[in-house]
Amino acid sequence: MDQQQATERAEEIIRQAVDGMSPKPTLKRTGLAPVGACVADDHSAGERQQVALSYQLTGVPGSEAKKLVRQARDAWVKRGYEFQGSDGDWSDPFPSVSMRTVPDDFWMTALTGVVDKAKGEGLAAISVTSPCFAADGSGGSGGSATAEPSAFRGTAPDEPAERRARDHSSRLYDALRVRHAAPREGEGLATYRDDTGAYAHHAWSTEPLTEQAMVRAVAGARAHFEGLGWRVRQLPGTTGVPGLAARNATDGTVVRLAPASDGVLRVAVATPVADPGVRVA
Known part of the structure; x- marks a missing residue:
């Protein structure tokens, strides 16, 4: 194609x-x-x-x-x-x-x-x-898979990027209209570096939702991002409800929502660090 x-x-x-x-x-x-x-x-x-x-x-x-x-x-x-x-x-x-x-x-x-x-x-x-x-029309798969944050190297915190990540998380939380759960292992705010650069990563989860509530939450997230002009793509999920990825063309932030088998909606917000020379810890 x-x-x-x-x-x-x-x-x-x-x-x-x-x-x-x-x-x-x-x-x-x-x-x-x-x-x-x-x-x-x-x-x-x-x-x-x-x-x-x-x-x-x-x-x-x-x-x-x-x-x-x-x-x-x-x-x-x-x-x-x-x-x-x-x-x-x-x-x-x-x-x-x-x-x-x-x-x-x-x-x-x-x-x-x-x-x-x-x-x-x-x-x-x-x-x-x-x-x-x-992009060249060859039909090849191209691209690269996104690894889990645990596969990346931690870096010194970048306050502006972390602020942007928290701000995007907060606005999404208001749009979802569901309660968040207590932080799990690996969730929270941190700054990472991979082969393409450094970014602030904020991860959190909602409380367990019914399937209908999950569908409404993901649809609400899509409406939220599209209303802000983000590019949105649905993603295959491990449950009956698809996940969602959204990208902000202005600051490069990518948000992923992944319905999990235990009924929670997992959210990950990745915001690029503006300074490419951020020092690796």
Whole structure:
């Protein structure tokens, strides 16, 4: 797959969701440029890319947002696409649903952002993200796997980077609307160095969640990051609920959310250290 093929397929998935909608919305592009570095390769040199398209469904009453999200879900189900985790909670006035195409593995989300909670008015949005592909169009895997922080060397703390990592963590915590758990071994704040540079790493976990609560939390995180213009990519998980990776193009921060088998949502925030000459301890 190359950039053109990925873009055309992502646009097709959007059209499949929107063409039969009633009332008919107007698509408003949101987010960053549609083509960027593969979010899953946050420590790579950019060998792989991916396409990410996000649209708000505007020009319709706010009371119709839930209906539009459900229509998108129905259109994708009709084409044999699969759910990531469970179906949306349609008793919720602001539902969301995450799915993937078969067999080419594009990931998409239809969700409802809150406009007026008291009146039940929202704003529907749709996003589609392609699998990662080689930047040169060769189709090679490229990129490099992201090792666990324990595989990296500790460095002297970098206060500005650690502050940025904590700030991103704090804002995400507010968006998730779930309680955090007591720190586990290996969690907390530290500064590391690997072959690509140094970065501040902040790791923490939520309390155990039900599957529905986990789906809502991950969807809320996606809405949070997309609203801030971050590039977002869903990631395969070890449970029925997919994980999430998001990258901030401004400061290079990468956030990963990983649903675990014990029901907790594990969060890792990695913010690059601005000074490449940071001294290794």
